[in-house]
Amino acid sequence: MHKARLKPTLFLSTALLAGLATPALAQNADDSTTGDIIVTAQRVEQRLQDVPVSITVFNAQQLTQKNIAVATDLAVYTPSLSVNERYGPEKANFNIRGFNQDAATAPTVGVYFAEVVGVRAQGGTTSGNTVGAGAFTDLQNVQVLKGPQGTLFGRNTTGGAVLLTPAKPTSELGGYLEGTYGNYDQIRVQGALNIPLSDTFKVRIAGERNKRDGFMKNQSGVGPEDLNNVNYSYARLSLVADLTPDLENYTVFHYSDSNTRGYASKIIGCATPASPDNPLNVNVGTTGYSGTRHLQAASCAVQLARQTARGDGFYDIETRNPNSYLNIVQWQVINTTTWRASDSITVKNIASYGEFRERANFDLGASNFVIPSIDTGVGLNGQPTTGFSARRLSGSLPNVVLAGGQPYDRIVLDTAGDNTNNAAQSTFTNEFQIQGSFDKLDFVLGGYLEFARPIGYNVGRTAIFLDCARPETITCNNPLLIGSISESSTKFNFDNHGIFGQATYKITDKLSLTGGIRYTFDKIVGLTNSTRAGLSANAGTGPLFVDPVGGRLIARACTDSFRHNRTGPRADPAVVANPPALDRSVCTTVLTNKSSEPTWLLNLDYKVTPDLMVYAKYARGYRQGGLNFTNPGFEVWNPEKLDSYEIGLKSTFRGAVSGYLNLAGFYNNLTNQQVFGSLQPTAEAAATGVAGGNAVINAGKSRIYGAEVDGSVGLGEIFRVAFGYTYLNTKVKDVAPRAIQGDGSPLGDRLVGTPFGSVNPNVQAGSAFVLSPKHKFSITPTITLPVDESVGDVSLSATWVHQSSYINDGSVPKFVNGLPLGFTPATNLINLNLDWRSVAGSPVDLSLFVTNLTKEQYNVANTAAWNSAGVAEIIPNQPRFYGVRLRYTLGN
Structure with missing residues (x-):
């Protein structure tokens, strides 16, 4: 571990340079002490305590104090939220109330920036559908909405939604510049500049540069010395034009470029004949x-x-990969036009266009095998x-x-050429809303269009059992004689459209009824012409030819031998008369998956007093089906449906003891559940080179219930404690049994005509969900020192986060050699933060911070390689980080 090298001179000079900028603009009048926080959970601005939704909110100051820089940091402080970090933090996805996304399935938690969903993408590993690195810079707040949000936010929000609200340009000239230096040589600089060019035109510029060495140390002597580093740049430009007193045009452009050395896994065990789970034969x-x-x-x-x-x-x-890297570039432009047509009617249009590109070269399981x-x-x-x-x-x-x-490699993923991407997608969205507010009735009506189109092919070359300097150029040896290059090549077109309406009617001054419905239309069209390349020819590939990328002599066969082989069960001899060679169109397969489903909401809330509300809610949610070409014959799966029931209480108290307390209890039924099923090839298919795999299938029914507590209590101006707790009980109620081709069962019938002889769901009835700890508790006491105003505001806070044990992967043993693999033990994290705001009455704020104070060590995921490779590999958590932060502010 690097020793911290604090450099005060760096930050003094940073503070002086900040004189060129001006301050953080004043945020909305958010008061986190009593819950008087402005949120947009119902697509209009409302006070947090008036919204009958379970929400956790972090304002700009809290995001800074808690060192929330990337999406994965958010989960530490949100008890209902966890993340899947299988492929590293830059590619992580969210999990709320047990709803998890994996592989090529659709998200269960929608991530929105300025009310627009993240740019969609689907590569070989989890990609896109979230915000880029640095997007947490200069935010007004982050809202974590729990439970299905399908009426106002659309499909794929069965778990909930995460809303990032950027700081909006205002009429105040201001800005800030902030610098952080920490261990592992972290240098992070961020800032914002707000410029009111006129009474009707305002500009805000924000940006961040963040670098930190990796904490995974490579002992092989080959390739980078460390992995799991941070290296990103982020920029944002926001413009507000008041075209008339009632017509506002708001444009946000933001850009993220993350270029790291990628993630790494750690080997903790190997299968032997004596292993208790799937011993080595x-x-x-x-x-x-x-x-x-x-x-x-x-x-x-x-x-x-x-x-x-x-x-x-x-x-x-x-790891012996000499070229490990992960480069993700994402940008998006969002335009929101708001017209106040009358005192009661507001018309709003939100249009966006964004692009996502990913290039990667990484070892799927870090190893240095011989x-x-x-x-x-x-x-x-x-x-x-x-x-x-x-x-x-x-x-x-x-x-x-x-x-x-x-030496030999196991599975190394790479690009397929200089100008290619492992995943590349553009997304256009447009949402039109009519908002109405009358004496007893508030409503939102709208329509939504989303078109996601490929930017060329999603292509990559993956070396399997070769010894490669670079799979992209097939600079490889074949020491095992069975090595090959998987040449993935896909395109996906996504169309997602919907119409929706939601209204709240005040039955009395205290009792309100809310109802909403949305109808969503989804369509995915996928194309693949993927191939397998080998260094020698055989009967299925045709003769050798010169690879145009690396100049190596190779031979090719279609990956989908199911359809593109003259002996395959769906083969068309007219199409596959010749092997692909340079003409990969010979291997083309096009598939379509369509679905259309309604989602709805019924909610009754009662305001006992202005500061006490109770509510009861029923909601239907759904997650769309999907399409993935990995397993011929099992490429598509259908939507899963959710029925959610929730009761809640929101209370605010004021005076000498002030704060808020929010409670929620929920029960969910999940049907047609998307689960993984292990496929085994028939003997005939195995003889032609078809291997087994994991396919997404609809084979489960589950239930989830739990409770959430979120609150903050203050005693005067000296002491305050914020806290949150989630109890989550998940259980698979029913799952289809193992099926054999032609056995008459629904899954057995699906096997007919495929190269697979059996399918066995990877989950078992009675088991809990993955990434779903039963208990998660967070408490943050803060003491504000009673010092003279001329000294500044000095506060000390500590956060303790307890998380009970949970399954991170049900397909592998919980323990190997006594070490956790598919099981994450209970953890206790302690983070400290010392804030000295307005140092000696100056515009400088000073902070000292420590995360993971006690150096807790545990696995956050594993590579699922035990059953196929006999290797136990884990993805470790982040170590202890600490540092100093200086912020210089001008203005209010």
């Missing part, structure tokens, strides 16, 4: 034997022995050798022993 020819699993588990043992001999720590890893030495015999050179028998990998290989000690 080492006997060739017996039922369940897998040569590739045997190979990787034995190689894993060699690496694990090296790690043990060195005395590696929790954040030490080995061929193990477990067999003796004749090598490829005809000489006696010790290593691994080729016949263990395939009976069609020569009867030779592959020499031990030779």
Whole structure:
């Protein structure tokens, strides 16, 4: 770990430079002490305590104090919120109340910036559908809405929605500049400048630069020294033009460029014949034997022995990928036109266009494997050798022993050329609203259009069991004789449209009824012409030819041998008369998935007093189906539906003891649930090279219930404590049993005509959901020191976050060698923050911060490689970070 090197001179100079800028503009009159916070959970501005929705809100000051810089930081302080970090924080997705997104499924939590959903994308790993790195810069607030939000925010919000509201230009000349220096050589500079060019035209500019070394230390001596670093730039331009006293045009453009060395996983165990869960079969020819699993588990043992001999720590890893990186560029322009047509009617139009691009080269499971030495015999050179028998990998290989000690890669993902992207998508949206506010009736009516179109192909080259300097150029050796390059190439067109309306009628001054309905139309059209490239020709590929990217001699076969092979069950000889070679159009498959579903809401709320409200709500939510070309015959799946029931209480108290207390209890029924199913090929398909896989299928029914507490209590001006708690009980009620092709069951019928002989859902009836701790508790006491006003405002806060144990992956063992793998143990995080605002009456604020004070170490995810590779790998949590922050402000 790097030692902190505090550089006061850096921040003094930063503060002086800030004289060129001016201050943070005054936010809305948010008072987080009593819950008098302005939110837009119902698409109009309302006081938090008047909205019958369970919400957690962070204002600009709280976001700074809690060091919330990226989306994953938000989950630490929001008890109902967790994140899936399987592919690193830049590609993480949200989980609320147990609703989780994985692989190519649609999100369960919508992420909105300035009321517009994140740019859609679908690459080989989780991509898009969220905000870019740096988007938490210069926000008015962040709102976490819990429970289905389908009426006003659309499909794919079964878990809830996260709303980021940027600071809007105002009539005040102001700005700020803030600098942070921390351990791991973190340097973060951000600022904003608000310029009222006239009474009717205002501009706000904001930006951030954030760099930090990685905390995963690579011990292989190959490639980068550290991974899991931070390196992004962010910029935003906001314009407000008051065209008339009743007509406002508000435009926001924001741009994010994150370019890191990617994420890494840590090996903690390897399968052996004595493993209690899916032990390693080492006997060739017996039922369940897998040569590739045997190979990787034995190689894993060699690496694990090296790690043990060195005395590696929790954040030490080995990866031999020389070019690891992850580059995500995302931008979006949003235009909101608001016309106050009368005292009662407001017309609003929100249009946006954005683009997402991702380029990556990373080891799917960080490793530094060599061929193990477990067999003796004749090598490829005809000489006696010790290593691994080729016949263990395939009976069609020569009867030779592959020499031990030779390096090989498992699965390394790369780009497919200089001007290509692993994922690239544009998204256009337009939402039209009519808002009405009368004596007893408030309503919102609207229509929504979304068109997401590919920016070229989503392409990549993935090296499988090769030894590559770069998969992109196929600069590879084939030490195992079975290596190949998977050449993914897909395009997706998404159309998502809806019409909606929601109204609140005041039955009495205290009792209100809210009803809403939305009808959504979804359509996905996917195209693939993916291929498999090898370094030698065979009967299924045709002759060798020169690869135009790397100049290497390769041969190709269509990945979808299901449809594009003359012996395949759906083959068309007229189409597949020739192997693909340079003409990948031979492998083209086009599929469509359509759905249209209503979502609705009924809510009754009663204001006992102006500061006490109770409510009861019923809502229908749905998550759209999807399409993924990974598993031929199982490419599409249908929507899942949710019925949600919730009761809640919102209370505010004022005086010497002030604050608010919000309670919510909920019960959810989930049907037609999207789960993973393990596919096994038929013997005939396996002989042609078809492997098993995990497909998304509709095979489950579940229930979720729980309770949420959110509050803040203050004693005068000296002491305040904010707290939150979530109890979450999730259970799979029913799941389809394992099906065999042609057995007459719904899943068995789906197998007919596919290359797969069986499908087995990866979840079991009675099990809990993944990434869903039963208890999560957060408490933040803050003491404001009673010092003279001339000194400034000095406060000390500490946050304790307790999270109970949970399953992070139900398809792998909970423990391997006594270490958690598919199970995350209970954790306790402590974060500290010292704030000295207006230092000695100056415009300078000083802060000291520490996160993960006690150096808690635990796994946040795993690579799910145990069953296929016999390797236990985890994604570790973040270590202790600490630093100093200076902020210079001019203006109010």
